Amino acid sequence: MYNVVVSGYYGSKNAGDEAMLAAMIEVLTDVNPQVNIMVISASPDDTARRHGVEAISWLDVSSIWRALRRADLLISGGGSLLQNVTSGRSLYYYLSVIALARFLGTPVMLYAQGIGPVCGSLARAFMRRQANGAALITVRDKGSLDELKDLQVTKPAMEVTADPVLAIHPVETAIGRKILQDHQVGGVRPIVGISVREWRGWTAYKQVVARAADDIVRNYNAQVVFLPMQVPEDVVTSKEIARLMEEESVVLTEEYTTNELLSLVGCMDLLISIRLHALIFAGVMGIPMIGLSYDPKIERFLASINEKPAGDLANLTHEELNEAIAYSWKNREKIIKKNNELVTGLRVLAIRNAEEAVRLMEKGKKAE
Numbered sequence: 001m002y003n004v005v006v007s008g009y010y011g012s013k014n015a016g017d018e019a020m021l022a023a024m025i026e027v028l029t030d031v032n033p034q035v036n037i038m039v040i041s042a043s044p045d046d047t048a049r050r051h052g053v054e055a056i057s058w059l060d061v062s063s064i065w066r067a068l069r070r071a072d073l074l075i076s077g078g079g080s081l082l083q084n085v086t087s088g089r090s091l092y093y094y095l096s097v098i099a100l101a102r103f104l105g106t107p108v109m110l111y112a113q114g115i116g117p118v119c120g121s122l123a124r125a126f127m128r129r130q131a132n133g134a135a136l137i138t139v140r141d142k143g144s145l146d147e148l149k150d151l152q153v154t155k156p157a158m159e160v161t162a163d164p165v166l167a168i169h170p171v172e173t174a175i176g177r178k179i180l181q182d183h184q185v186g187g188v189r190p191i192v193g194i195s196v197r198e199w200r201g202w203t204a205y206k207q208v209v210a211r212a213a214d215d216i217v218r219n220y221n222a223q224v225v226f227l228p229m230q231v232p233e234d235v236v237t238s239k240e241i242a243r244l245m246e247e248e249s250v251v252l253t254e255e256y257t258t259n260e261l262l263s264l265v266g267c268m269d270l271l272i273s274i275r276l277h278a279l280i281f282a283g284v285m286g287i288p289m290i291g292l293s294y295d296p297k298i299e300r301f302l303a304s305i306n307e308k309p310a311g312d313l314a315n316l317t318h319e320e321l322n323e324a325i326a327y328s329w330k331n332r333e334k335i336i337k338k339n340n341e342l343v344t345g346l347r348v349l350a351i352r353n354a355e356e357a358v359r360l361m362e363k364g365k366k367a368e
Contacts, residue, residue: 001034001035001036002032002034002035002036002072002073002358002361003036003038003067003070003071003072003073004028004035004036004037004038004071004072004073004074004075004357004361005038005039005040005064005067005068005071005073005074005075005101005106006021006024006037006038006039006040006074006075006077007040007074007075007076007077007081007094007097007098008020008021008039008040008076008077008078008079008081008094009042009079009081009090010039010040010041010042010047010055011039011041011042011043011044011046011047011055011058012042012043012230013230013231013255014229014230015228015229015230015255015256015258015261015277016079016165016229016230016275016276016277016278016280017079017277018050018051018258019165019168019258019261019277019280019281020077020078020079020112020163020164020165020277021039021047021051022051022168022258023164023165023166023167023168023350024075024078024111024164024353024354025037025051025052025053026167026168027164027167027350027351027353027354028354028357028358030354031351031354031355031357031358032358035358035361036054037053037054038053038054038055038056038067038071039051039053039054039055039056040055040056040057040058040064040067040097041055041056041057041058042057042058044056044057050257058093064097064100065100065104068097068100068101068104068106069104069106071101071106072106072107072361072364073106073107073108073109073357073360073361073364074097074098074101074106074107074108074109075109075111075357076094076097076098076108076109076110076111076113076134077109077110077111077112077113077164078111078112078113078114078140078163078164078353079113079114080113080114080295080297081094081113082094082095082110082113082114082115082116082118082127082131083114083115083116083117083118084117084118084119084120084123085117085119085295086295091118091123091126091127092123092126095126095127095130098130098133098134099130102130102133107135107136107360107361107364108130108133108134108135109134109135109136109137109138109356109357109360110131110134110136110137110138110139111138111164111353111357112138112139112140112161112162112163112164112350112353113137113138113139113140113144114139114140114141114144114163114297114300115139115144115145115147115148115151116143116144116147116150116151116296117147117296118147118151124151127151127153128151128152128153131148131151131153131156132153132154132155132156133155133156134156135156135360136156136157136356136357136360137153137156137157137158137159138158138159138160138161138352138353138356139158139159139160139161140160140161140162140163140164140300140301141160141162141297141300141301141303141304142160142300142303143296143299143300143303144160144300145158145160159352159356160349161349161350161352161353161356162304162346162347162349162350162353163276163277163280163301163346163350164350164353165277165280165281165284165350166280166283166284166343166346166347166349166350167347167350167351167353167354168258168262168284169284170262170266170284170285170286171259171262171263171266171285172263172266173263173266173267174263175259175260175263175264176260176262176263176264176265176266176267177263177267179252179256179260179263179264180225180264180267183225183250183252184250185223185225185250189221189222189223190220190221190222190223190269190270191222191223191225191267191268191269192213192216192220192222192223192224192225192268192269192270192271192272193225193226193227193264193265193268193270193271193272193273193278194209194213194224194225194226194227194238194241194271194272194273195226195227195228195229195234195271195272195273195274195275195278196209196226196234196237196238196241196273196274196275197229197230197233197234197237197274197275197294198233198234198236198237199274199294199313202313202314204316205292205313205316206237206240206241206244207244208316208317208318208321209241209272209292209316209321210241210242210244210245211244211318212272212318212321212322212325213241213245213247213249214245214246214247215322215325216325217247217248217249218247220329222269222270223249223250224245224247224249224250225249225250225251225252225268226238226239226241226242226249226250226251226252227252227261227264227265227271227278228251228252228253228255229261229275229277229278230275231253231254231255232253234275235251235252235253238251238252239251252264261278261281262281262284262285265278265281265282265284265285265287266285266286266287268282268287269287269288269332270287270288270289270290270325270328270329270332271287271288271289271290272289272290272292272310272321272325273289273290273291273292274291274292274293274294274298274313276295276297276298276301279291279298279301279302280301283305283339283343283346284343286336286339286340286343287336288328288332288335288336288339289307289328289339290310290321290324290325290328291307291309291310292309292310292311292312292313292316292321293309293311293312293313294312294313304342304346305338305339305342305343305346306338306342310323310324310325311324
């Protein structure tokens with residue numbers, strides 16, 4: 001039996017991070033059924049119920065100490081944990097967990113991380129020290145590898161793989177269709193999903209998205225559905241944009257499981273998203289996507305499928321978003337075929353994260 005502790009942004013009702021954890025658990029146990037997983041979580045009871053694993057509080061230092069002392073490996077990831085743009089304090093927390101594991105002699109793997117940006121000399125020095133002490137680093141895109149090189153991280157083996165969620169298998173759309181029917185969405189009209197988030201209190205991008213959503217209804221006779229990835233935050237932003245629209249739209253307000261969200265995305269004819277993992281869900285489900293960037297991780301994922309964002313939230317225009325929508329609508333079949341081929345390759349790389357983690361533990365056992 002191998003004991004693994006997983007550190008990440010779990011238990012905070014962020015659908016993307018919960019999907020990452022679900023994918024990690026699924027693939028790790030597929031690769032080796034003898035893996036026992038303990039998750040450090042903001043809500044241990046919710047994590048245990050949702051994922052069927054043991055969980056401890058991210059504030060319970062004594063329990064984290066005991067878990068790391070027993071562990072064969074600390075997995076830090078996935079996601080964008082090691083950056084200080086969206087939060088200045090979280091970087092120090094995740095690096096401190098890594099530092100504690102190293103102090104206790106527990107090997108550390110940075111698992112499919114999206115690295116950076118890391119700003120400030122102190123933060124960069126702490127990051128460099130802890131990353132150089134890792135046993136293995138996999139990153140989900142080349143931009144993250146470049147960031148590590150810029151930070152002068154040189155000691156561990158490093159490899160570009162893919163986001164863990166890309167290892168999830170597509171699901172049936174029946175659940176999603178039922179949810180949409182309950183909200184009077186369905187029938188023969190096409191459905192366009194929009195997934196948004198609040199960002200720095202900016203309002204201009206919301207007006208652009210609202211205007212484009214009106215054009216979608218008018219130009220394509222489509223139904224617009226706002227899909228929240230973090231509840232209630234995304235619901236608030238979605239309702240704000242919906243109020244700016246002149247045409248009707250539907251805002252989904254509930255918290256959905258990973259499978260429900262995948263199924264919902266699978267019912268869409270097009271997905272427009274600021275949220276990274278909504279875009280990844282579209283990739284998994286074979287749905288054309290349009291990304292709006294607020295962070296390098298959006299550009300990096302889209303680059304992995306040979307696409308670019310329609311624009312940046314800081315200066316997004318109605319013209320460029322409408323142009324991206326028109327192109328995607330006209331070329332849906334070609335885009336689906338191309339994306340499916342590329343995502344198949346990314347799925348292999350996403351599974352490799354788990355294979356490398358298990359290999360690292362097996363190597364440690366043999367050395368004992």
